Amino acid sequence: MAGLIANTELLRKLLVGFVKDEVRKVGISKVVLGLSGGIDSALVAFIAAEALGPENVHAICMPYSSSNPESEAHARLVAMSCGINFSVLPITAMVDAYFGMFPVADNMRRGNKMARERMTILFDHSALLHALVLGTSNKTELLLGYGTLYGDMASALNPIGDIYKSQVWQLSAAMGIPAAVIEKQPSADLWAGQTDEEELGFSYRQADELLYQMVDQRLTKPELVAAGFGREFVETIYSKIQSSHFKRRLPIIAKVSNRTIDRDFRYARDWGK
Amino acid sequence: MDFTAVLAQTKPKLGCVADNLAAIKEQVVKAREAGADLIVFPELALSGYFLKDLVPEVALRINSPEISGLVELSTGISIAIGFVEETDDYHFFNSALYLENGKIRHLHRKVYLPTYGLFDEQRYLAHGESFRAFDTKFGRFGMLICEDMWHLSASYILAMDGATTLICLSSSPARGIDGDSLGSASAWQKLVSTTAMFLNCRVLYSNRVGFEDGVNFWGGSEYIAPSGESIARGALLEEDFVTARVAEGALRRERIFSPMMRDENLFVTMQELGRIAHERRR
Numbered sequence: 001m002a003g004l005i006a007n008t009e010l011l012r013k014l015l016v017g018f019v020k021d022e023v024r025k026v027g028i029s030k031v032v033l034g035l036s037g038g039i040d041s042a043l044v045a046f047i048a049a050e051a052l053g054p055e056n057v058h059a060i061c062m063p064y065s066s067s068n069p070e071s072e073a074h075a076r077l078v079a080m081s082c083g084i085n086f087s088v089l090p091i092t093a094m095v096d097a098y099f100g101m102f103p104v105a106d107n108m109r110r111g112n113k114m115a116r117e118r119m120t121i122l123f124d125h126s127a128l129l130h131a132l133v134l135g136t137s138n139k140t141e142l143l144l145g146y147g148t149l150y151g152d153m154a155s156a157l158n159p160i161g162d163i164y165k166s167q168v169w170q171l172s173a174a175m176g177i178p179a180a181v182i183e184k185q186p187s188a189d190l191w192a193g194q195t196d197e198e199e200l201g202f203s204y205r206q207a208d209e210l211l212y213q214m215v216d217q218r219l220t221k222p223e224l225v226a227a228g229f230g231r232e233f234v235e236t237i238y239s240k241i242q243s244s245h246f247k248r249r250l251p252i253i254a255k256v257s258n259r260t261i262d263r264d265f266r267y268a269r270d271w272g273k
Numbered sequence: 274m275d276f277t278a279v280l281a282q283t284k285p286k287l288g289c290v291a292d293n294l295a296a297i298k299e300q301v302v303k304a305r306e307a308g309a310d311l312i313v314f315p316e317l318a319l320s321g322y323f324l325k326d327l328v329p330e331v332a333l334r335i336n337s338p339e340i341s342g343l344v345e346l347s348t349g350i351s352i353a354i355g356f357v358e359e360t361d362d363y364h365f366f367n368s369a370l371y372l373e374n375g376k377i378r379h380l381h382r383k384v385y386l387p388t389y390g391l392f393d394e395q396r397y398l399a400h401g402e403s404f405r406a407f408d409t410k411f412g413r414f415g416m417l418i419c420e421d422m423w424h425l426s427a428s429y430i431l432a433m434d435g436a437t438t439l440i441c442l443s444s445s446p447a448r449g450i451d452g453d454s455l456g457s458a459s460a461w462q463k464l465v466s467t468t469a470m471f472l473n474c475r476v477l478y479s480n481r482v483g484f485e486d487g488v489n490f491w492g493g494s495e496y497i498a499p500s501g502e503s504i505a506r507g508a509l510l511e512e513d514f515v516t517a518r519v520a521e522g523a524l525r526r527e528r529i530f531s532p533m534m535r536d537e538n539l540f541v542t543m544q545e546l547g548r549i550a551h552e553r554r555r
Contacts, residue, residue, distance in 0.1 A: 003451050011450045014489055017510055021484040157487075266325040268486045270287050 003212050006167045010045075015159045015171075019051035022157050023132055025273040030131035034118050034152070035059035035078060035086070036189060037071030039172055039181055041136040042078040042162060046175045047159050048134060054083035058129055062118045064190075065092040071189050074181050081178055091117045110192035115151025123154070132156040139206060140165040143211055144237070145244020146196065153247060160186035164211065167206040202233065210237050276310040276411045279461055280494035282513035284313060284483035287321035288332045290331050294319060294339055297354065298346065300514070305350040309516065312352055315442050315481035315494075316383075316419050319356040322444040322534050332359035340370070347372035347509065351409065351505065353479075355418060355442040357398075364399040369416050369442050371407065379407040383418035384427065391488065392420075393499075406434035411519070416509065419443040422464060432472040433539060437499075439468065443480040447491035447510065450502065456507045458493050458509065470501035473527050473534045475519060482512055489514060499527035 023031060031048050035041045041059075048057045058192025061075040072088060077247050079086035094117050099105050105113075122133045139162055147153045160168060174256065186196040191197070197203050210229050212217045214237065219227065224234045247252050250262060259265040281300045285293045297318060304312040304370015316322070319339070320331040333339050333356055343352060351373040358368035358380075367383040382401025386394035404427050406415045415431025415438070422428060422441050431439060465476045475498055482492040494507035496517035507513035528534070 006450050007452060007454075010455055013510060014447060014450070017489060018484060018487060021489075022487065025484075267327060268287055268323045268325060270323075270485050271327065272288050273286060 003216065004164060004166050004208055006163065006170050008171050010173060011163070011167070011171055011175075012050075015047050016051045019048050019134070019157065019159055022270075023052060024114060025270065026132070026142075028130060030056045030058065030129055030130055031132040031134045031157075032058040032125045032129055033121055033134040033136060035061050035075040037061070037074035037078070037181070038137075038184075038186060038189070039066075039168060039177065040138055040141075041094065042074075042177050042181050043168055043172045043175065044134050044136045044159055045078055045084055046082050046172075046177055049082040049084050050175075055085070056131075057082075057084035058125065058131060059084050059086050060121065060125060061086070061088045062091050063088070063097060064090070064114050066191055067189050068185075068192065072187060076176075077178050080180060081176070089121055091121070107191055111188065111217075112148045112151060114190060115148035117155045119151050124175065126156070134159065135161065137161055138165050138168050139163055140208055142248060143215060144200065144240045145247050146200065147247070165207040166208040201236075206233070207237065210234065214238070215241075238260055253259045274411060275306060276519050278311040278313060278477055278496065278517045278519055279304040279307070279309040280477060280479045280496065280507060280515040280517065281312055281314050281318075282480065282492045282494045282511075282515060283318055285315075285318055285321040285481060287485050288324065288327045288331055289321070290319055290333070290339065293321070294342070298342070301343075301346050301350060301352060303514070307516070309350060310336055311477075311489050312350060313440055313442065313477050313479040313494075314352070315479050315490075316355040316444040316523045317357065318371070318442075318481065321485060322481070322490070323391070324357065324433055325397060327411070328357055328365050329359070332365050333466040334355065334359050335370070335380065343370075344372050344377060345375060348375045348465075349379075351411075351468050353416065353440050353442065355444075366399075366401060367394065367418055367544040369418050369440075371409065371414065371416060371440075373409055378409060379405070379414075379416060381405075381416040381418065383421060385420040385424050386419045394420075404430040404434070404443045405468055406431050406436035412437050412521075412524075414440060415440045417441045419445060422468065428468050428472060428474075432474055432534060433537065437474055437528075439472075439476045439521075441465070441476060441478045443478060445480050445488055447489040455491055455509065458491050460507075461493070462503070465497050466497060466501040466503065469497040470531075471533070473524075473531055475499050475524060477517065480507075482510055496551065499524050500531075528551050 059079050061070050133155045135158030138160050141147050141263050187194050225231050304507050353371050355369045358366040369381045371379040384401045386400050388395040406413050411433045415436030465478050469476045478495045480494050481490045493509050494515050496505040498504050505517040507515040
């Protein structure tokens with residue numbers, strides 16, 4: 001679909017410029033990010049390395065005992081190929097210590113806990129290294145709510161939050177991310193054999209085409225069905241966007257004063273920058 | 274007459290009037306020393322764009338020390354600049370000043386305040402109510418602020434009022450990554466070129482750069498000859514200092530080749546617009 005084909009040269013320039021400008025204007029020169037071995041964090045690492053110089057980018061791989069060992073190998077490969085700082089910090093001890101108190105916890109609780117454990121490590125390193133935390137959630141995940149609130153969705157700046165997974169693939173190829181990372185099945189890697197597309201029940205390419213028409217082009221549901229999307233698929237995606245909307249907003253505040261934060265007290269985050 | 278214009282493609286700091294003013298003064302001096310006759314800054318160059326509740330904090334009266342300082346600087350070089358204007362009745366406008374020979378030659382208040390998509394100007398600002406051409410050392414000019422130019426009537430009125438040069442001060446955000454070039458840049462390039470051609474006017478377009486909360490302003494400031502041809506264009510997404518040599522002869526020749534403005538029938542236009550207004554009232 002034409003609208004999903006990105007001009008990768010232009011996109012690269014915009015996203016590299018974004019990281020350079022938004023990091024430096026707050027008086028910081030470094031960033032830290034979690035490197036999972038997947039394509040989204042690989043792309044953010046490459047963008048950050050180009051924007052700030054690889055010596056200013058710190059990537060941390062945070063495997064759990066059930067993580068696929070290939071993930072760490074791929075994270076290492078990505079870090080080596082763009083020359084950024086790399087360390088491995090397993091989260092097994094912390095997560096297991098907690099679930100020792102809740103041995104019957106299901107996969108969702110465990111997955112969320114792991115994502116939030118990683119978040120606390122990244123924000124601790126933000127203070128340690130005087131570095132901003134880069135987010136690695138793409139537009140597809142953000143719209144579908146396929147992420148953990150205050151976990152992998154937490155960051156100071158997200159360079160790829162307005163590009164779909166299909167565009168992540170295109171830009172990754174253009175920026176020379178190792179083929180093994182581009183070609184593998186996307187996975188949250190929270191348990192063995194998990195793949196995003198199996199869990200979601202549709203492919204990213206299908207979802208992206210529909211999301212693009214629905215969100216960016218604002219086609220109505222009847223128009224989407226007339227364009228060939230299954231009625232049930234349209235309803236599923238629409239309700240995923242709606243039911244996950246809370247994840248994309250700040251906590252709501254009970255209004256009692258004349259100026260409530262974010263409602264009638266409105267300032268850009270770049271205020272004074 | 275021939276003159277040299279500089280399009281100062283700046284990167285204002287959001288809400289920092291003192292810092293922006295200092296940088297603007299440096300650019301004015303630099304342009305004057307380079308022999309320029311006119312320097313054009315972007316929309317809201319003194320304050321930054323996504324001001325929201327900062328509007329009253331960054332607003333300036335036209336007799337404020339900040340504006341007076343710029344007026345004084347205009348003895349050696351003419352200056353067009355955008356800022357938030359505060360009036361005696363405490364309205365806030367997205368305004369542009371044209372300064373010449375140590376005087377305010379013209380004040381334009383943005384008429385069309387975009388309030389859709391990523392824009393929210395009407396929430397914070399009052400809208401202007403006129404488009405007026407004005408005389409300068411370099412001929413008769415008209416000023417537009419960004420969205421104003423997307424309304425055909427705005428440029429048309431200025432051209433009918435005798436303007437042969439349109440200055441547009443802009444803070445246009447970058448968006449659209451699926452084409453050969455940036456979507457918003459292509460759209461603007463078509464707009465300024467077509468406007469120049471329709472009205473046999475030159476266009477001096479000054480657009481800012483830099484990021485505000487992830488929104489990137491794309492630059493690409495441009496001088497368009499009355500033929501619609503782009504004569505000078507600034508860098509995309511980076512600060513720039515675009516020097517444009519504006520030739521009087523090109524304007525004269527274009528108006529001889531394509532005398533559409535001579536033939537434009539103001540009477541027919543007024544008659545039909547009057548009829549439409551009358552019918553709408555019913």
